[in-house]
Amino acid sequence: MDAILEMRGITKEFPGVKALDRVNLAVRRGEIRALVGENGAGKSTLMKVLSGVYPAGSYEGEILYEGQPMAFRGIADSEARGIIIIHQELALVPELSIAENIFLGNEIARYGVIDWPETRRRTASLLAKVGLRENPDTRVEDLGLGKQQLVEIAKALSKKVRLLILDEPTSSLNERDSEALLDLLVELKTREGLTAILISHKLNEVSRVADSLTVLRDGTTVASRDMSDSSYGEGEIIRDMVGRSMSDRYPPRTPRIGDTVMEVADWRVHHPTHRDRLVVKGVNFHLRQGEVLGIAGLMGAGRTELAMSLFGRSYGQGISGTVRIHGRPADLSTIPRAIRAGLAYATEDRKGLGLVLADSIRRNVPLANLDAVARAGVVDEHREAGVAEDYRARVNIKCASIEQETVNLSGGNQQKVVLSKWLFADPDILILDEPTRGIDVGAKFEIYSIIAALAAQGKSIIVISSEMPELLGITDRLYVMNEGRFVGELPTADATQEKIMAMIVTSGDQTHGPGETIRA
Structure with missing residues (x-):
């Protein structure tokens, strides 16, 4: 050789x-x-x-x-x-x-x-x-x-x-x-x-x-x-x-889908620095209890911009449209208000935006709900440690201890810390943006299992992913996004990669009203 x-x-x-x-x-x-x-x-x-x-x-x-x-x-x-x-x-x-x-x-x-x-x-x-x-x-x-x-x-x-x-x-x-x-x-x-x-x-x-x-x-x-x-x-x-066979890469689950939890109508978002540029163009969609809803699309389609603008208007300017949660108008105008309304958003950029990398697991896990580990406005370190230990066990964070800095964790375990942070806030609706990016197949299965368990508990989950097999493997229903619009909607059971790509390719040649979608 x-x-x-x-x-x-x-x-x-x-x-x-x-x-x-x-x-x-x-x-x-x-x-x-x-x-x-x-x-x-x-x-x-x-x-x-x-x-x-x-x-x-x-x-x-x-x-x-x-x-x-x-x-x-x-x-x-x-x-x-x-x-x-x-x-x-x-x-x-x-x-x-x-x-x-x-x-x-x-x-x-x-x-x-x-x-x-x-x-x-x-x-x-x-x-x-x-x-x-x-x-x-x-x-x-x-x-x-x-x-x-x-x-x-x-x-x-x-x-x-x-x-x-x-x-x-x-x-x-x-x-x-x-x-x-x-x-x-x-x-x-x-x-x-x-x-x-x-x-x-x-x-x-x-x-x-x-x-x-x-x-x-x-x-x-x-x-x-x-x-x-x-x-x-x-x-x-x-x-x-x-170290084991994985004949099925996605955990089995029997969906138990309930009533509509969230309705978004005519949602429009302008670019944060170029106000004349519309990034999200009159999007309409709904999400039901216990449902895993996927948003498919190519990079640059506007999926992350949509998610971030809904979560406390953390992206964009000139945002308009309405959101109803549990049938009532929801105030999502700031991140704290979005959290109080029951939303959580796990960013695609876990290292830059999702975690304080230089801090420990113990400090990161309670970040989205510090009031729950505080006494008279001061963080109680014993409560903080208890919460971190609890979620370490719940989601199987592999680490030397909860004092380990998150920067030294593998990508999959960093993602589990991000999920733990938002789960501790006890949201009704979780938006997961590229939740398995840069994660190996074993850790992916664990993340999928967490998503399935949350849906079984009645949580409503939106998954944004660039991996179509992933969306087809874990979601109940799909919206397809292209150039800032939803251009297709179909049950995942009826979806294929070819159908999704066809919606994307043909959408550029069709004219739609605000938020109108092509149905398969």
Whole structure:
């Protein structure tokens, strides 16, 4: 085997936790190797060992790169050898141009002065390699997420990358941008001999582009296979990831749907800075007790904007329309009033908006209902700890203790803390925006089970998701949104991905009245 990389017997310990236990990973030159496992399995820790974030001496085991033993002391060391990591959270400076971002820290200079003409020329050449035609002077903040991801790859190419590591590269991309990125990865492998490690929870992506696969579970290597082996499919990968068979990825449930709980009529929302731009265009919908209602649509359709504007007008301006909850007009004009009206909103951006990452689980869980853990306006730490311990057990938050900082939890466990925060507020209506983004299949099943249990208790739930199989697997009824309007409604039992996409594609050619929908 012509291995460009071998990691042998890698063991990494933190106080009280063995994150990696004698992990082995081998990557052949010119291949795409997928690295999969549940959140917390050790994938990111292993890549931090490889890149020098955890420097030589802080772990046991050895790293051989291009046949030579390596002892990286930091990221600069690994990058100098052509090992480049593109993280899930992009490391671009939005206010700077594409050219400035690509050569940031690696500037092209003559006599101590940046050579801008040469910088722009090389940037244009790199952009052409990744299929972008943007002007090198375009600011990164003016690009969509898909193009930003391609800029990150161009930046890696500028550093003469030999081993590219992509950590969940499509987690924030729509289907079209995801396909373009994966096609580019295969093209770079074929055209330039690029070697890559792809970390992904999306097994369809792994099956599509990976030549081989390594599975980590609980900090150990449990499988290493060639994807050409037809006997090793998604079911076998999931079994290795979670340690058990998951023949059904969605928990069974028998819906018990009651009367209408929430009615929204002619809801209109203008852009927060461009008042003349209508983002949500006369939406009408209703939600019933015990119902799991899905909102499908492409990225940019207005789903998150709708949800945030309903939740205390936390998005937009010039908002109009009416909301009735339990048959009475509801005041949702501020977030505290929305919470008192029985609403909760779990944001798609759990790290930026859903959690105080530097704080503990104990501090995060009661945040949406502090009055319930306070005496005379002062938080009672014993009550706070009791609530956190209760929800730790209820939703199975895997952690060393409730004093653990949420920043150190896996994505799935962070999401459970977000859900715990809103469940403690005891809402009647939960809006869950991309509730399983960046979460592995095992943790997804746990989140789905929580949703099913809440619906069984009579809670009403709205799920926004870019994963159509997820919506088809857990919801009772679907609305389809496109360009700020609801363009379709149908029972999930009658829905297919093809029907949903047909509603989206054909809606642009049809004229509707305010909030009018096409029914399947």
